[in-house]
Amino acid sequence: MTDKRFRKTLLPRALCIGVGCVFVFSAIAKYVAIDRFDLYLFEHRIGSYFLVSTFSRLLIALECLLGIFLIGNIRTRATLRLCALLLLGFTVYLLLQPSMFELAEDDCHCMGDWVHLSRKQSIAKNILLLLMLFPARKEVSVRKSWHTWAEPALLLGLTAAFFCINPPDYLYTRLYEASGKADTACYTQALKQNGCLADFSEGRKFICFYSPKCAHCRNAAVKMDLMARFHQWDAENLRCVFLKSGQGEAEIQDFFEKNHLKPLAYTVFSADTFLQTTHGKLPCLFFSDNGRIVRSINHVQMDEKAMDDFIKHATHEKP
Secondary structure, eight states: OOHHHIIIIIHHHHHHHHHHHHHHHHHHHHHHTHHHHHHHHHTTOSSOHHHHHHHHHHHHHHHHHHHHHHHHTSSHHHHHHHHHHHHHHHHHHHHHHHHHOOOSOSOOOTTTTTSOOOHHHHHHHHHHHHHHHHHHTTOOOOOOTTHHHHHHHHHHHHHHHHHHSSOOHHHHHHHSOSOOOOOHHHHHHHHHHHTOHHHHHSSEEEEEEEOTTOHHHHHHHHHHHHHHHHHTOOGGGEEEEEEOOTTTHHHHHHHHHHTTOOOOOEEEEOHHHHHHHHTTOSSEEEEEETTEEEEEEETTOOOHHHHHHHHTTOOOOOO
16 A cells, blocks of 8 residues: 555545544434424524424434435535535534523534533534545545435435424424313312412413423423523413422422523422323423413424414414
8 A cells, every 4th residue: 555545545535434424423413312402503592493493404414414425425525515614604603602692501512412512622623524624625436327316315315304203393293183181170179289279370371390300391491491582471471380209399499400491480299190180291281371271282292383372362272
């Protein structure tokens, strides 16, 4: 093996495969934790949850496609240019992030929950990948006949997969029943016993049922908090019911603090009462219109527009 052959052939190919593997890993890692990634994007408050959950899946599909193209030596030079533009765009965003957005976490979620990188670490990672792309630019792909149909098929297949395996909430609500069961009698009786029936029944409210230990409850609570800020819902429009745990009030306070949530008025139900009220759903959300429960949904059935309309007294039909 000559040094010239190594520099012209093997090194560019190895760098392309290395960058491609990082892109594929990053895409899969983000998709595995897509709920957290959606919430991270939504926290920027530059668009509705509908828009950010669509954008996140398109971004992941593009990232995965570029990685596969680099590994498979498909349209390598064009792919390298797109990768460089993507990395430069992300780097500029990360540099400007502190002055443009107020985010609760420093983790940019570029590697999902598998690898936690701070903003500065993500910038360093992007610069390293850009440096790897520079010598890789000499790589020349070999055009084959099957590429003509494989490229669009791969693009459409990846996009469809990322939208179907874990669909955005707005697709989920159209594919599945958007309303569940609620034991309103048990709910009302429990509020009476806790002395908070009047507080929970006045006006239009979302009653959020959480367990302090539940990861899905954490995601739902963060999503509700971001929606409330984005749509400027009043704190009086939100109430929480927590599943009673052994650690009591301290664990509930930790739930709010660790997830960077605005503290809300809440009450606590015993496990039996909680599960009977929600028919075993956790987390769960009740639409309460002056104490009358008109809808019950779970955390992936949140229709942002319908929820905002409900709070702002738009027409709401009983399911």
